[in-house]
Amino acid sequence: MKKIATIALAALALFGGLLPAAPARKMIQIKGSDTMVNLVQILAEEYMGRTPGAAIAVSGGGSGTGITGLINQTCDLANSSREWKSKEIDQAWEKGVSPRFFVVAVDGLSIVVNEKNPLEKLTVAQVGALYRGDVKSWKAVGGPDQAVSLYGRQSNSGTYVFMQEFVLGNKNFSADMKEMNGNAQIIEGIIQDEGAVGYVGVGYLHDQTGRIRKGLKVLEISKEPGGPGFLPTDKAAVDSGAYPISRPLYMATNGKPKADVARFLAWIVGPEGQAIVEREGFFTVGEGPYKAANDKSFK
Amino acid sequence: MKKKRRDLEEAAIRAFFSACGVLAVLALAGIFLTLLVTAVPAFREIKPAEFLLSKTWDPTSPEKAEYGILSMVMSTLMVTGGAMLLAVPIGIAVAAYLSDVAHWRVREILKPVVEILAGIPSVVIGFLGLVLVGPALAKVFHTGNGLNAVNGSVLLAIMALPTIISISEDSLNAVPRAISEASLALGGSRWQTLLRVKLPAGLSGVIAATMLGMGRAIGETMTVLMATGNARAFPHGLLDSVRTMTSGIAIELGEVPYYTTHYYALFAIGLVLFVITFAVNLVADVVLRRYQEREQ
Amino acid sequence: MKTAARKGLVQALGFLGLRAAMGLVLAVLALFLYDIGRKGGGAISWEFLSQAPRRGMTEGGIFPAIVGTFLVTLITAVLAVPLGMSAAIYLHEYAAPSRLTRLLRLSIRNLSGVPSIVYGLFGVILFVNLMRLGTSILAAGLTLGLMTLPWTITASEEALKTIPLSYREGAMALGATKWQTIRTNVLPYAVPGMLTGTVLGLARAAGETAPILFTGAAFYLPFLPKSLSDQFMALPYHLYIMATQHHAIQQVRPLAYGTALVLIALVLGLNMGAVVLRYRLRRKQR
Numbered sequence: 063m064k065k066i067a068t069i070a071l072a073a074l075a076l077f078g079g080l081l082p083a084a085p086a087r088k089m090i091q092i093k094g095s096d097t098m099v100n101l102v103q104i105l106a107e108e109y110m111g112r113t114p115g116a117a118i119a120v121s122g123g124g125s126g127t128g129i130t131g132l133i134n135q136t137c138d139l140a141n142s143s144r145e146w147k148s149k150e151i152d153q154a155w156e157k158g159v160s161p162r163f164f165v166v167a168v169d170g171l172s173i174v175v176n177e178k179n180p181l182e183k184l185t186v187a188q189v190g191a192l193y194r195g196d197v198k199s200w201k202a203v204g205g206p207d208q209a210v211s212l213y214g215r216q217s218n219s220g221t222y223v224f225m226q227e228f229v230l231g232n233k234n235f236s237a238d239m240k241e242m243n244g245n246a247q248i249i250e251g252i253i254q255d256e257g258a259v260g261y262v263g264v265g266y267l268h269d270q271t272g273r274i275r276k277g278l279k280v281l282e283i284s285k286e287p288g289g290p291g292f293l294p295t296d297k298a299a300v301d302s303g304a305y306p307i308s309r310p311l312y313m314a315t316n317g318k319p320k321a322d323v324a325r326f327l328a329w330i331v332g333p334e335g336q337a338i339v340e341r342e343g344f345f346t347v348g349e350g351p352y353k354a355a356n357d358k359s360f361k
Numbered sequence: 362m363k364k365k366r367r368d369l370e371e372a373a374i375r376a377f378f379s380a381c382g383v384l385a386v387l388a389l390a391g392i393f394l395t396l397l398v399t400a401v402p403a404f405r406e407i408k409p410a411e412f413l414l415s416k417t418w419d420p421t422s423p424e425k426a427e428y429g430i431l432s433m434v435m436s437t438l439m440v441t442g443g444a445m446l447l448a449v450p451i452g453i454a455v456a457a458y459l460s461d462v463a464h465w466r467v468r469e470i471l472k473p474v475v476e477i478l479a480g481i482p483s484v485v486i487g488f489l490g491l492v493l494v495g496p497a498l499a500k501v502f503h504t505g506n507g508l509n510a511v512n513g514s515v516l517l518a519i520m521a522l523p524t525i526i527s528i529s530e531d532s533l534n535a536v537p538r539a540i541s542e543a544s545l546a547l548g549g550s551r552w553q554t555l556l557r558v559k560l561p562a563g564l565s566g567v568i569a570a571t572m573l574g575m576g577r578a579i580g581e582t583m584t585v586l587m588a589t590g591n592a593r594a595f596p597h598g599l600l601d602s603v604r605t606m607t608s609g610i611a612i613e614l615g616e617v618p619y620y621t622t623h624y625y626a627l628f629a630i631g632l633v634l635f636v637i638t639f640a641v642n643l644v645a646d647v648v649l650r651r652y653q654e655r656e657q
Numbered sequence: 658m659k660t661a662a663r664k665g666l667v668q669a670l671g672f673l674g675l676r677a678a679m680g681l682v683l684a685v686l687a688l689f690l691y692d693i694g695r696k697g698g699g700a701i702s703w704e705f706l707s708q709a710p711r712r713g714m715t716e717g718g719i720f721p722a723i724v725g726t727f728l729v730t731l732i733t734a735v736l737a738v739p740l741g742m743s744a745a746i747y748l749h750e751y752a753a754p755s756r757l758t759r760l761l762r763l764s765i766r767n768l769s770g771v772p773s774i775v776y777g778l779f780g781v782i783l784f785v786n787l788m789r790l791g792t793s794i795l796a797a798g799l800t801l802g803l804m805t806l807p808w809t810i811t812a813s814e815e816a817l818k819t820i821p822l823s824y825r826e827g828a829m830a831l832g833a834t835k836w837q838t839i840r841t842n843v844l845p846y847a848v849p850g851m852l853t854g855t856v857l858g859l860a861r862a863a864g865e866t867a868p869i870l871f872t873g874a875a876f877y878l879p880f881l882p883k884s885l886s887d888q889f890m891a892l893p894y895h896l897y898i899m900a901t902q903h904h905a906i907q908q909v910r911p912l913a914y915g916t917a918l919v920l921i922a923l924v925l926g927l928n929m930g931a932v933v934l935r936y937r938l939r940r941k942q943r
Binding site: 367375379382386389390391395396399454455457459461462471474477478480485486487488489492493519522526552553555573577579580581582607610611614615619627628634638639641642643646 | 665667671674675677678679681682683686689692693739740741743744746751761763764765766767770771772774775776777778779781782783803806807810834860864867870893896897900913917920921925928932
């Protein structure tokens with residue numbers, strides 16, 4: 063018994079030495095949006111590869127979790143795929159936290175259906191009707207006579223809240239919506255379910271080769287009935303606002319970011335970080351108002 | 362002098378063990394008390410009647426925050442009921458097989474094998490529900506996906522089976538040989554003896570086994586979280602996507618700001634769960650002990 | 658009137674049904690193990706077991722999760738084992754039998770049936786918030802330890818019960834004090850049994866996800882936890898996020914299977930160790 067324990071501990075010590083040594087600095091803790099978690103995790107990994115001594119830990123849990131984390135001061139950076147609610151900002155100030163926001167990427171929220179669904183386009187209002195549960199059959203929006211199978215996220219998701227505000231008109235989601243734990247689960251469900259519809263971040267649409275995942279169809283969305291529809295993969299449409307449901311992706315800090323956090327953030331919104339953002343399927347911050355807001359937040 | 366020192370030692374050691382006992386009991390009692398104390402503030406804002414009887418759970422709704430747990434309770438009952446429907450007959454049959462049909466060598470091998478099933482972590486069962494059982498059920502029932510109550514029931518049945526088998530088998534074996542031998546002597550076959558003599562004699566043990574299995578199913582979290590779809594609606598059928606009380610807590614505990622009504626409400630659900638599972642386990646335990654005492 | 662032949666037929670059919678039930682259960686178990694073994698086996702390699710995840714966790718291994726599970730189970734053991742065994746000794750050897758102790762035992766036994774998520778809730782409010790441990794490996798370990806405590810107390814008591822009264826009476830007749838009696842005539846025989854039950858409880862704790870979900874488990878950490886207040890990766894949580902939250906869940910499905918295989922191997926290995934221990938000491942006592 064003792065021999066086994068000794069060997070086990072020795073092996074552990076040996077392996078401990080093989081992993082990169084912990085830095086003298088504290089680890090940067092990042093929590094929040096599932097839409098952003100993989101993007102941020104890859105950014106962290108690449109940043110740590112280039113910056114000896116950097117230590118970053120990334121967790122998911124949904125935008126709500128990140129916001130709560132920053133308010134409770136259990137993390138340094140909060141990823142959120144939506145803006146903070148005024149209630150949350152009030153709560154933060156009450157607890158002595160002053161949140162500052164940085165836009166690190168832009169997302170075109172994509173409405174996806176199973177590839178067997180003959181529909182090509184929907185209006186924002188129609189998507190809202192589907193997700194409020196006002197409409198239960200695809201026939202009502204011009205599709206086949208088949209029951210709608212709703213896939214969405216849980217209430218801690220920033221995407222959930224964003225959809226609720228901008229697409230559902232601040233009304234309740236249908237209680238029949240299956241609430242998945244992450245974007246990828248929604249996609250997996252849709253691929254198997256012919257009557258399915260779901261909403262995911264644009265960075266989740268493509269497979270490793272860069273094509274849209276097999277079994278998925280991305281719908282064009284138009285603002286008005288009869289108006290032109292745009293795809294979320296169309297960068298120009300997202301940037302110009304022609305694609306109606308695009309949104310900035312935020313990282314929030316408590317007050318002015320500390321030195322190591324500021325360096326990481328600056329790298330993310332700089333050319334190297336933004337190249338990775340683009341590589342992962344999201345859109346860059348661009349040179350417009352988001353960049354200006356970021357510059358102000360750094361000061 | 363030596364005796365005095367020894368007495369002191371004895372007293373010290375006794376005090377140490379008493380302290381451990383007291384500490385352990387306090388810690389465990391503390392769980393109930395903490396839940397109670399943290400759940401009570403929820404009812405400053407939520408009416409208890411609404412909490413227990415409303416079908417709508419939507420604490421983050423922009424329209425009106427609602428805290429009704431009836432749909433979650435119903436979902437829990439549905440998956441648990443379905444699980445018991447599957448697990449009880451099969452479990453008793455396997456227990457009867459092990460106690461009455463199997464050769465003792467076969468039994469020695471198969472009992473630990475059944476225990477292996479009990480050892481599989483719930484997250485692994487949930488994973489298999491996601492990748493193996495769910496898609497299979499979707500094909501069988503011609504639904505688009507396998508994220509529903511049936512999937513949950515099948516998985517929970519698998520998890521409850523080892524408990525039901527083990528305890529039922531123990532109680533079948535505990536039936537006094539005199540009774541079974543009398544039945545055989547009177548001309549009954551082994552099957553008739555099993556069905557009409559042993560099972561009725563061991564019935565309280567079997568009931569206790571069922572209740573313990575049920576307690577396990579009610580309290581299961583990861584399996585149902587991964588495999589049942591988590592829709593908040595009141596379930597109308599076994600093919601609906603459901604959200605149990607355990608999933609409800611697990612989904613929202615991570616994002617809830619501490620010390621808000623929503624936070625307290627989650628603890629209230631936890632309290633309800635605690636009371637239900639504790640009660641079920643208690644009844645089963647009492648039945649089991651009384652039955653064992655009677656047989657002695 | 659049932660003829661002998663008809664009785665025989667009914668029995669044959671009945672027993673066939675029972676055999677079928679057994680077969681069904683065995684088939685399900687075999688299917689599960691085969692599926693995980695085959696699909697997970699393909700992902701297992703030395704690299705998988707000894708390296709950290711890379712490239713957005715689509716490559717590399719699960720070493721931090723293995724270490725995390727090992728460390729948090731260690732903390733669980735530190736809380737649950739000595740306290741559990743001592744509390745059992747108190748209940749069984751020192752406490753006067755009374756309604757109170759019977760009620761205590763009943764309560765403790767039934768606390769092991771309380772859902773793991775409820776222990777998670779308790780862990781959040783007590784260890785993470787009130788004791789200000791934050792989400793850390795210590796908070797998670799304490800939560801798991803509390804969850805395992807009823808189990809270790811009950812299992813230790815069962816082991817103590819198997820020691821005949823005569824062992825104790827013999828020692829006391831020779832003039833030994835209570836503690837001397839326990840130390841020389843009870844514990845040496847009971848400890849193996851206590852350990853068996855304890856190891857089974859620890860195996861269960863190692864596989865639990867709900868209690869560590871909100872008390873310390875992390876999605877991705879580049880380094881091993883270096884102090885008790887660090888977060889940690891763990892096998893069950895890793896499986897959960899690889900299967901549901903990862904951005905490329907179909908691509909990493911083999912890695913998820915590999916994680917499941919390692920987790921099952923760990924838990925079943927511990928279980929088997931306990932069974933072997935029980936078998937060995939039963940033979941010794943005979």
